[in-house]
Every structure is written in structure tokens, then in C-alpha cells.
Amino acid sequence: MIRFGIIGLGKIAARFAQDLTLHPKAKLQAVASRNGRKAQQFADTYSAARHYDSYEKLLADPKVDVVYIATPNHLHFTHTMQSLEAGKHVICEKPFALEAAQVRKMINKAKSKQRFLMEALWTRFIPATEKVLELIDEGVLGELQSVRADFGFAASQDPNGRLFNRALGGGSLLDIGIYPVYLSYLLLGKPEAIHAEAKMHYTGVDSNCHIELTYADGKSAILESSFLETTPTEAIIEGTQGGIYMHPRFHHCEKLSLEQGGALKEIEVPCVGLGYYHEIDEVISCLEAGKLESAKMSHKDSLALIELLDAVRSLIGLQY
Known part of the structure; x- marks a missing residue:
């Protein structure tokens, strides 16, 4: 059984949590929000074992194997790095980060910590x-x-x-x-x-x-x-x-x-389900096989994608 934690409890997180209940090898161990009441309501709705009013508390939970990050775009880098530093495997919603430099740091951190890291781009x-x-x-x-x-x-x-x-x-x-x-x-x-x-x-x-x-x-x-x-x-x-x-x-x-x-x-x-089941299944398969990245959505793929997006941003004058 792979025990999931969810950081950021918006609409996508709710859909992900719903599909998580369909997988026989997945358990929603913990959820976290800066709003403690929201975390409790989310936990009650999707049968999470625990709920926290801070992300740090979830990352300190030894029973959480992998963290799903569904916070706003600008926080993906920070929360991924914090989760990896805490020794958790990570799947992070798209876009992986705001720029290629951040993605490279995320990949390097995952490798140094020997933890699984994947961009949760469900389309793949x-x-x-x-x-x-x-x-x-x-x-x-x-x-x-x-x-x-x-x-x-x-x-x-x-x-x-x-x-x-x-x-x-x-x-x-x-x-x-x-x-x-x-x-x-x-x-x-x-x-x-x-x-x-x-x-x-x-x-x-x-x-x-x-x-x-x-x-x-x-x-x-x-x-x-x-x-x-x-x-x-x-x-x-x-x-x-x-x-x-x-x-x-x-x-x-x-x-x-x-x-x-x-x-x-x-x-x-x-x-299956709302469609998030398939990326959940990939994560579980990879973790069971001891893999640190997915062949379907590899670190190389995520880096190439963000580099493409960076190039487009440069052409249209979009800066963060």
C-alpha cells in the first residue's frame, strides 16, 4: 500500500483524491491546508487518515510515502524542494515550476535525496x-x-x-x-x-x-x-x-x-474514474519497482517541456 499526502486542497486535489479512492494499492494518509477547517472537511470527504493545518506538519508525518503537490503554480518549486528535503517522494502538478532553472534544481534535489519525482501531467x-x-x-x-x-x-x-x-x-x-x-x-x-x-x-x-x-x-x-x-x-x-x-x-x-x-x-x-487514476497507477508502479522517475514522464521530458515554455515566454514577453 502506497500512502499519499496532498498539499493544497483545491479543485484538482479533490479530483485526484476521488480517483485515489479507486486504486486498491493507494491510501490517502494525510492532507494539509493553511486553513485547518478546510483540511478537516477535505479529510472527511475523501477519508484521509489525518489532516493538518500546515504543510510542514504533513511533511513530518512518517506514514506519508509520497506527496502530491496541488498548490498554485508559483509555489510548485518551493513545495517540491521542501517535500524532497523531508525525504518524501513527490508528484507535482503542472507546470512543474515557473522556469527551467527551478526544474533543474528539483531534479538534482530528487537525485541527491534518492527520491521519486514526477510531473503530474495527467494527459500523458x-x-x-x-x-x-x-x-x-x-x-x-x-x-x-x-x-x-x-x-x-x-x-x-x-x-x-x-x-x-x-x-x-x-x-x-x-x-x-x-x-x-x-x-x-x-x-x-x-x-x-x-x-x-x-x-x-x-x-x-x-x-x-x-x-x-x-x-x-x-x-x-x-x-x-x-x-x-x-x-x-x-x-x-x-x-x-x-x-x-x-x-x-x-x-x-x-x-x-x-x-x-x-x-x-x-x-x-x-x-478510469475522472482520469487521474492513470497517473496514480504510474506512480505506484514506479515506487513498487524502486524507480526514481517515470519512463513515461521522465525528468528529461519535464525539462524539455519547461524549456519550450520558457522559449515561448521569452518571445511573448511574459516574465515572472
């Missing part, structure tokens, strides 16, 4: 993503040519909310643009050239972002993120012999459409 672990990779590996699409992906919704324009607050690591790129960017990296690798433009909010973060990636072999990716409007939130993957459509919302979709020679095939790829 869902059945739909696994199926897409399987089809590509089988050569069903021929030679991969392009990826188009978007993610957008009309967000509340609250300058103090986490989405538009620069001090909290806000902006569409890191919050939702990371999903299209990650999909392009997963399927096409690192680009040769990056073009990006954005509409900036008066708080200094991007309200929307348009990214074009080109590769040495002629492959390309067009990616969009937006807090200004609801977009299809779909992904279209094209090859020389066919294409795959990842249905909305593509980052946790449960249906694919495969096109080959004018014929269309629908593929159902349901998630």
Missing part, C-alpha cells in the same frame, strides 16, 4: 494518449507530419485570481497552453524554430497565445491557448497515410477518430 497517462502512441508506433499514420491543438475557455477577468495574477504564475500559456505544447513535444519532439505571439492582459500575463513550431524535417505544429473564448479544445494529428482526431477535451479525451484512405474508425478509450 490516459488511455487515449497511450492509444495514439500505439497507433503511431504501428505506422498506421505513415510518417507523422503535423499537430494542431488548442485549449481555451472564457475565464473570469479577476486580476487577483490565479489565472491573471503574475505573482501567482498566471497566464494561459502555463495554465492550459502547456497541454497543446506537451502534445506537440510528445509526438514531434523539440522544434527547430518557434514563432509565438500573444495578447497580454494588463496584469502582465498572456490572455491568449498562438504558437507555431517548425522542425528540420518539415514537420509542424500549430498550438493555441486562450482565456478569452471557448475553443474546440481538440487535437488533430496528421500523417502521410492517415490522421487521428482527439475529441474534446483532448487532454483527457475518451474517444479517438482514426482516418485512413477516406475510411473513418471510432475508437473508444475510456478513463
Whole structure:
């Protein structure tokens, strides 16, 4: 049984905790919030063995094996480093940190402490993503040519909310643009050239972002993120012999459409629970095998992803 602790008890943490109850080898050992009452309510809802009114108390709990960090973006680095220093294994919500320099320090700390560390980017672990990779590996699409992906919704324009607050690591790129960017990296690798433009909010973060990636072999990716409007939130993957459509919302979709020679095939790829079950299962499998990183979401992958995001931020003038 792997005993989990959760730091930061917002909406994502609640979904994660709900899926945690579905795994036969997982136990929610402890939860922590700066608000003690919130921690108690969360613990009661998701049957956590213990609840704490400080993160430090959770990290001192010897019965917590791995910490899931679901605090706001700007705190991911600090809480990951604190958790590793306390001797805990760590999975941290995306974005892993605000910049590549922080991610490198996190990786180095995990290695020095001999602790497991993984970015909790659930898209990588869902059945739909696994199926897409399987089809590509089988050569069903021929030679991969392009990826188009978007993610957008009309967000509340609250300058103090986490989405538009620069001090909290806000902006569409890191919050939702990371999903299209990650999909392009997963399927096409690192680009040769990056073009990006954005509409900036008066708080200094991007309200929307348009990214074009080109590769040495002629492959390309067009990616969009937006807090200004609801977009299809779909992904279209094209090859020389066919294409795959990842249905909305593509980052946790449960249906694919495969096109080959004018014929269309629908593929159902349901998630277990809310979709977080699959990354939980990966963490448990890795820990049981004594691994310090996941082959599916490796340290190298997280570093490459944040470097891509850093490059885009530089082009659009987004600084933290």
C-alpha cells in the first residue's frame, strides 16, 4: 500500500483524491491546508487518515510515502524542494515550476535525496494518449507530419485570481497552453524554430497565445491557448497515410477518430474514474519497482517541456 499526502486542497486535489479512492494499492494518509477547517472537511470527504493545518506538519508525518503537490503554480518549486528535503517522494502538478532553472534544481534535489519525482501531467497517462502512441508506433499514420491543438475557455477577468495574477504564475500559456505544447513535444519532439505571439492582459500575463513550431524535417505544429473564448479544445494529428482526431477535451479525451484512405474508425478509450487514476497507477508502479522517475514522464521530458515554455515566454514577453 502506497500512502499519499496532498498539499493544497483545491479543485484538482479533490479530483485526484476521488480517483485515489479507486486504486486498491493507494491510501490517502494525510492532507494539509493553511486553513485547518478546510483540511478537516477535505479529510472527511475523501477519508484521509489525518489532516493538518500546515504543510510542514504533513511533511513530518512518517506514514506519508509520497506527496502530491496541488498548490498554485508559483509555489510548485518551493513545495517540491521542501517535500524532497523531508525525504518524501513527490508528484507535482503542472507546470512543474515557473522556469527551467527551478526544474533543474528539483531534479538534482530528487537525485541527491534518492527520491521519486514526477510531473503530474495527467494527459500523458490516459488511455487515449497511450492509444495514439500505439497507433503511431504501428505506422498506421505513415510518417507523422503535423499537430494542431488548442485549449481555451472564457475565464473570469479577476486580476487577483490565479489565472491573471503574475505573482501567482498566471497566464494561459502555463495554465492550459502547456497541454497543446506537451502534445506537440510528445509526438514531434523539440522544434527547430518557434514563432509565438500573444495578447497580454494588463496584469502582465498572456490572455491568449498562438504558437507555431517548425522542425528540420518539415514537420509542424500549430498550438493555441486562450482565456478569452471557448475553443474546440481538440487535437488533430496528421500523417502521410492517415490522421487521428482527439475529441474534446483532448487532454483527457475518451474517444479517438482514426482516418485512413477516406475510411473513418471510432475508437473508444475510456478513463478510469475522472482520469487521474492513470497517473496514480504510474506512480505506484514506479515506487513498487524502486524507480526514481517515470519512463513515461521522465525528468528529461519535464525539462524539455519547461524549456519550450520558457522559449515561448521569452518571445511573448511574459516574465515572472
